[in-house]
């Protein structure tokens with residue numbers, strides 16, 4: 001049986017302001033300005049009980065459960081409780097999507113104790129000036145510089161603590177689209193981190209983020225090939241792959257390339273019919289990415305939820 005992919009958005013705000021953020025296709029509160037939480041956010045208790053209902057209906061076998069946002073680490077207590085409960089429910093494949101800023105060693109210890117084993121950290125550039133631009137803090141370079149230092153330190157802690165770590169690099173034009181931008185990540189690959197270059201399509205709420213914030217739509221294969229990579233296998237998504245780079249001294253590293261399709265392509269996505277998003281306001285949306293399922297399904301009671309999930313899943 002094919003795996004079912006659940007993404008649970010527990011917050012729709014973030015401490016970063018990345019111009020390419022899709023916020024999972026959800027409405028962005030006080031966009032690019034204030035930090036006011038969306039008033040429709042579910043309470044911790046309601047998030048947990050919705051999660052339990054979803055797992056109860058879908059079953060804990062052969063699912064992946066991603067905790068996402070916005071930035072999920074901003075809801076610290078909830079995140080720890082969720083990870084613990086998902087482990088109690090015997091879900092093997094749990095991962096956290098984060099920018100890594102708040103994931104200091106104390107927080108990480110708590111998450112590890114709760115059972116977290118896998119984190120996906122977005123690090124858009126290893127150069128602080130470019131990082132500042134990528135996270136929307138070009139007006140406060142010194143803060144962005146400290147932020148990058150902190151994220152790199154926290155990423156090291158995750159690796160040293162034996163967590164499975166992926167680093168996501170969403171491609172942005174003139175920020176991280178050259179070999180010089182890619183090369184500093186090779187050291188992570190050498191340490192067993194899965195480094196992934198992501199080609200994204202604008203898919204967010206009301207057409208946000210804007211096309212001009214993205215690298216022009218390119219084939220991720222062409223891109224990594226032009227950087228000197230050689231495809232060695234497919235990887236997860238049909239339009240991605242694993243690429244080998246020769247770093248000299250008889251040493252090779254592997255980088256993954258992934259293409260996230262636009263809503264228009266969504267029906268051809270390898271996860272089509274096997275994925276859904278639980279939104280921060282407690283609704284269900286079809287699809288893996290962004291705005292594929294524009295219609296949100298409001299949950300009133302368990303029977304309705306069950307019917308809705310069955311209608312989403314093949």
Ligand code: SF4
Pocket residue numbers: 014015016017018020021022023069070071098099122135
């Ligand atoms: S860190 Fe992630 S959630 Fe936050 S603004 Fe950037 S892309 Fe969006």
